[in-house]
Amino acid sequence: MGEVRIISETADTVTVSRSDWEAILDRLDDQRDRARIAQSEARPKTGVTYTAEENRRMVLDDVSPVRILRERQGMTQAALAEAARMSKPYLSEIEKGEKPSSVEAIKSLAVAPGVSMDDPIDLGVGRETLAQT
Structure with a gap:
């Protein structure tokens, strides 16, 4: 300029x-x-790094995208729950698929301090699409 x-x-x-x-x-x-x-x-690189194939396999195996993102950040459930201002039991239930997450919960997780959504799992991709790749 x-x-x-x-x-x-x-x-x-x-x-x-x-x-x-x-x-x-x-x-x-x-x-x-x-x-x-x-x-x-x-940012400290303390989290887990998954390959694209590992990501695909975990999604196909119903591993929670929240868990994948949390592990990428190297965070415990307690740390993420605190950062997102939700209870650890609720976060655990979301990760296990025992409770559906609310829009508010996902927003809290997305903006939680210390959480990076720079490399998110594509939550919009269906299993059928993943199975074909």
């Missing part, structure tokens, strides 16, 4: 061209992306 040309300026506003504004927004997005990458790379 070159220099931004100011079209007009007051004490409260600055007017720039649409193309300059879009370039500014793109640059901010790039900075946020770089910060997220740096944060992800700085």
Whole structure:
């Protein structure tokens, strides 16, 4: 991005061209992306790494995607439950498939501190699709 040309300026506003504004927004997005990458790379790599085939097999074997994501992060059920502000027994029941998870529970898990959804399991892929691959 070159220099931004100011079209007009007051004490409260600055007017720039649409193309300059879009370039500014793109640059901010790039900075946020770089910060997220740096944060992800700085995170301790204590979790389990599964291959694509292992992921496929676990989903076919009804291993909970929540458990897979938790193990990838190297978190215990207690740590994830605390981070997601839910009880450990409830998280355990979700992982075992004994209770369906609510939308609120999934949202809590997705935004829990220390949990990264950078490399999520594709929850939208059905077993039939996985079985064909």
